[in-house]
Amino acid sequence: MTQTELDKFRGILTAKQAELARATGKRDGITIERTPDALDEVQLAAERELTTRGLERESRLLRNVRAALGRIDEGTYGTCLECDEEISQKRRLAMPWASLCITCQERADQDSQRRFAYKQSILREAA
Numbered sequence: 001m002t003q004t005e006l007d008k009f010r011g012i013l014t015a016k017q018a019e020l021a022r023a024t025g026k027r028d029g030i031t032i033e034r035t036p037d038a039l040d041e042v043q044l045a046a047e048r049e050l051t052t053r054g055l056e057r058e059s060r061l062l063r064n065v066r067a068a069l070g071r072i073d074e075g076t077y078g079t080c081l082e083c084d085e086e087i088s089q090k091r092r093l094a095m096p097w098a099s100l101c102i103t104c105q106e107r108a109d110q111d112s113q114r115r116f117a118y119k120q121s122i123l124r125e126a127a
Contacts, residue, residue: 001077001078006072006077009068009072009077009078009092009096010072012096013065013068013069013072013096013097014069016061016065016096016097017062017065017066017069020058020061020062020065021062023058024055024058024059024062061097064097064099065096065097067097067099068096068097068098068099078092080099080100080101080104081099081100081104082100082101082104082107082108083101083103083104085101086101087100087101087102088101088102
């Protein structure tokens with residue numbers, strides 16, 4: 001990868017990092033409010049849950065963006081962390097923070113789905 005390409009991705013990642021840092025700083029939606037109406041309580045709890053999940057997702061993405069910036073500094077950006085093959089240009093453009101090539105990412109996703117299914121079967125058996 002050329003220095004120009006690295007600089008381009010560094011710019012994209014730095015902008016995304018700033019955007020996510022602002023977004024994860026907004027925690028207004030997780031304040032606990034009390035209301036005498038039980039239905040309002042349920043709705044407020046559901047809204048808090050959605051906000052919390054969104055913050056978790058954005059925080060995870062922010063960690064991935066920071067890790068990608070670190071890989072640029074280390075000189076390993078664009079190389080799959082699993083198989084050491086180059087991550088395709090198309091994938092880097094779509095997800096500049098990607099740490100795995102598409103093949104390794106698909107394998108990781110399948111493994112994750114299997115682990116989730118296994119945990120669900122254990123929970124069903126225990127119930």
